[in-house]
Amino acid sequence: MRIGLISDFEGCAASLEVGLQVCRDEGADLIVHAGDILEVPLSRDPPAETIDRLRDSGAFAIPGNHDRWLLDYGTPRWPTTAWMRLRRRDPLFREEDLPGRIAFWEERLIAGQAAIRAHDRAWLADLPEERTLDLGAAGRVYICHGMPGNPFNSIWPTASPWNDNVGSDDIRAAEMLVRMADPGIILCGHAPDPIQCETRGAHGRAIPVVRAGRRIVVGSRWLAGVAILTAQPGAAEPWRIEHGWHEYTPRDPTARMRFARLSD
Numbered sequence: 001m002r003i004g005l006i007s008d009f010e011g012c013a014a015s016l017e018v019g020l021q022v023c024r025d026e027g028a029d030l031i032v033h034a035g036d037i038l039e040v041p042l043s044r045d046p047p048a049e050t051i052d053r054l055r056d057s058g059a060f061a062i063p064g065n066h067d068r069w070l071l072d073y074g075t076p077r078w079p080t081t082a083w084m085r086l087r088r089r090d091p092l093f094r095e096e097d098l099p100g101r102i103a104f105w106e107e108r109l110i111a112g113q114a115a116i117r118a119h120d121r122a123w124l125a126d127l128p129e130e131r132t133l134d135l136g137a138a139g140r141v142y143i144c145h146g147m148p149g150n151p152f153n154s155i156w157p158t159a160s161p162w163n164d165n166v167g168s169d170d171i172r173a174a175e176m177l178v179r180m181a182d183p184g185i186i187l188c189g190h191a192p193d194p195i196q197c198e199t200r201g202a203h204g205r206a207i208p209v210v211r212a213g214r215r216i217v218v219g220s221r222w223l224a225g226v227a228i229l230t231a232q233p234g235a236a237e238p239w240r241i242e243h244g245w246h247e248y249t250p251r252d253p254t255a256r257m258r259f260a261r262l263s264d
């Protein structure tokens with residue numbers, strides 16, 4: 001059993017295409033996309049290109065905080081989603097700027113939603129927030145974006161100021177979610193770098209946590225992170241984990257600047 005793990009390509013269809021192709025070339029039996037499928041408020045490439053590729057791949061996908069922030073505006077889920085973002089200590093805006101900043105964000109979220117085809121929005125909205133897959137002899141796999149129960153924060157690892165709001169009760173609840181699912185491995189996304197660390201499951205059992213990394217720019221090279229996980233049932237290390245960066249060519253290298261102007 002091989003899993004190809006990708007995440008956080010955030011609306012860059014070219015990096016997603018390379019990430020999916022690497023997973024196929026490596027013989028992945030299943031592909032996991034751990035969220036941040038699109039970028040809020042506007043994606044680098046037309047959202048349809050990302051959604052078509054991801055849907056056609058048959059990948060097991062979950063939304064990330066970008067997707068939630070973009071899609072949940074104007075829906076019954078918005079108060080919970082906005083609350084999760086607003087309780088982070090890296091400010092979205094200063095309180096004294098609030099009226100103007102709300103209008104700023106509303107305008108861009110409405111524009112961002114309008115850029116997504118209606119059936120793609122419905123497909124994204126139907127994705128489960130987290131997943132537990134049962135892979136038989138290879139065990140169970142827990143998939144979340146940031147930390148269990150919350151795509152806006154991370155505990156593997158925590159970083160300041162983005163996770164300064166995460167307290168011991170939040171960590172305890174996240175660990176309880178993991179123990180309830182009883183996985184052999186946890187796959188997540190959200191933070192930029194690949195990771196491989198451990199958390200403690202039921203009875204103190206060590207559970208590997210893996211993040212593939214996102215898309216990055218190094219000098220003039222555009223790179224997409226992919227992790228390939230191979231099950232080794234019965235071995236001392238039940239999963240062999242290989243990380244790699246894979247080059248892609250963005251359709252429009254200037255889109256980053258255009259997005260920066262739009263998103264502030």
Ligand SMILES: [Fe+2]
Binds near residue numbers: 035036190214
């Ligand atoms: Fe992300």
Ligand SMILES: [Fe+2]
Binds near residue numbers: 066
């Ligand atoms: Fe994220």
